[in-house]
């Protein structure tokens with residue numbers, strides 16, 4: 001019996017399983033194939049049913065033609081299907097082939113009346129944002145997710161090609177790298193209700209979700225000239241803005257044996273350009289959807305950004321530009337004030353709507369690790385922010401204070417000397433001048449796609465008063 005079964009199995013040639021993109025580019029007319037996906041549109045005409053099936057492999061759907069005699073139960077817009085049939089030449093100009101179905105199986109039914117997305121309608125980002133569990137079924141958000149995935153690989157490739165070592169920095173940490181107090185504390189759930197345990201906490205020290213992997217990268221910069229990390233980062237910012245999240249992804253790089261901001265700016269600019277060129281080349285249709293329907297004009301401005309060198313101005317020049325403008329800014333523009341989003345956007349526009357590096361910020365605005373330029377009385381730190389159109393600040397970086405005594409004095413001034421003994425020790429054992437930067441990955445996607453709200457470029461946005469799913 002066993003032998004007979006095997007023989008039968010071999011004789012019955014099963015259809016070739018293809019992804020929709022593979023089917024669409026196949027040259028094998030007449031091939032018997034099987035696809036799996038979701039019905040994006042359905043209509044009947046005379047004795048025939050016409051479906052479009054998408055499986056997430058690209059923006060395109062495969063047209064399927066079936067006899068209405070197949071009479072498939074539950075076949076509606078939104079349902080999940082497995083379809084076998086023959087690949088034939090399509091009479092339509094837009095696609096080469098279509099699938100003549102011989103067998104359709106509905107794997108998961110979908111009630112199109114309750115389904116929040118309507119057939120052939122282009123829903124806005126704000127509307128689809130209300131359905132975080134379903135929005136990946138729309139063309140726009142599935143395009144975004146493919147772009148996000150490609151951008152991730154493009155960034156990883158950039159660092160690999162430039163000899164950076166990828167370091168997995170921890171998500172749980174005992175430091176507040178930025179010193180801004182925007183920390184989420186970590187404790188096991190229900191900890192407060194167990195009075196019998198000593199009140200030292202799970203880790204014996206206060207522990208937090210990381211606000212930046214920088215300090216851990218600095219440890220590694222003592223053994224590797226170039227390191228980077230790319231992971232989730234957390235800030236308890238009580239902000240409902242269009243460019244802040246409580247959980248976002250940050251790309252951070254640290255470079256040893258450097259004493260110049262130019263080295264950092266070079267890496268930032270090359271990273272931006274190389275990743276963007278890669279994304280444009282690898283998912284042109286997905287990107288085009290955004291440039292055509294979400295933010296017309298973005299492609300043209302992106303092309304200009306990619307062709308030209310990014311400009312550089314000092315913080316002091318930036319303040320002068322703001323003060324000479326006729327704008328009524330809501331926030332002060334005195335020397336010593338932090339640049340706000342409105343200022344950053346104005347500066348970018350003023351400089352030709354091109355990415356712009358602002359360097360040498362007031363020393364007191366920057367965290368303890370920033371290198372002192374020692375340029376009294378206008379006291380600045382070797383810090384750089386990259387500002388980009390539509391977003392404002394995309395990257396923030398500094399040269400790090402590698403001089404032991406200066407660093408000790410600054411930590412002591414902030415009352416942090418004891419907590420950062422290990423950090424001071426890095427400066428005692430083979431310390432080198434080094435620097436690095438962080439780039440907000442969601443802000444990067446906002447910039448290249450022209451998306452206004454940061455919540456529309458991350459699969460599951462977390463922000464104050466919102467942690468759905």
Ligand code: 4AD
Pocket residue numbers: 177178211212213214235237243244245246248250252253393394395396397398436437438439440441442443
């Ligand atoms: O300027 P930031 O705070 O720099 C640092 O954290 C440094 N320790 C990085 C380093 O030198 N290794 O943050 C870097 C970037 C910002 O320019 C911004 O793009 C992004 O991270 N960012 C946020 N993105 C979304 N939501 C938030 N709440 C963000 N906070 C910062």
